[in-house]
Amino acid sequence: MIDVRVQAADFDSGRQLARLEELGKGAVASLIAMVEAEDGVSKIVVEQYAAMAKAELGRIAGDAEARWPLAGIILIHRHGALAPGDRILFVGVAAADRKAATEALSFLSRAMRERAPFWRKEKLPDGAWRWTESLPTEG
Numbered sequence: 001m002i003d004v005r006v007q008a009a010d011f012d013s014g015r016q017l018a019r020l021e022e023l024g025k026g027a028v029a030s031l032i033a034m035v036e037a038e039d040g041v042s043k044i045v046v047e048q049y050a051a052m053a054k055a056e057l058g059r060i061a062g063d064a065e066a067r068w069p070l071a072g073i074i075l076i077h078r079h080g081a082l083a084p085g086d087r088i089l090f091v092g093v094a095a096a097d098r099k100a101a102t103e104a105l106s107f108l109s110r111a112m113r114e115r116a117p118f119w120r121k122e123k124l125p126d127g128a129w130r131w132t133e134s135l136p137t138e139g
Helices: 013-021 050-067 098-115
Strands: 002-007 027-034 043-048 070-078 080-082 087-095 118-123 129-131
Touching (some): 013 070, 013 087, 050 070, 087 098
Antiparallel strands (some): 070 087
């Protein structure tokens, strides 16, 4: 099972974990990233081209599925206006083996940070906006 979503709406991370657990495999690994309030940023806007973003996330999930024996992958990336503390990313995997689950999770989170076509601008304390070079999705 691969579920890839690009959406403006928030997601229920508990529900996503439950979906992976329902697959009945030995391990579930996940990452939930939230918007950080660095440099006094009060708001971010994540932009994307939906077809391109979803296709690339699908390729990333396919790459992980080809490398590890996974029972399930869920990738959710939000777009639109978000505030510090809002959930922005969910990466989750289910596998029979813990090592496969954690390695796949690491690969997926890194690949999304490096390859996913999302653009981010931040609202600064003085009201000005700035574009960032990349969209960090994990600390």
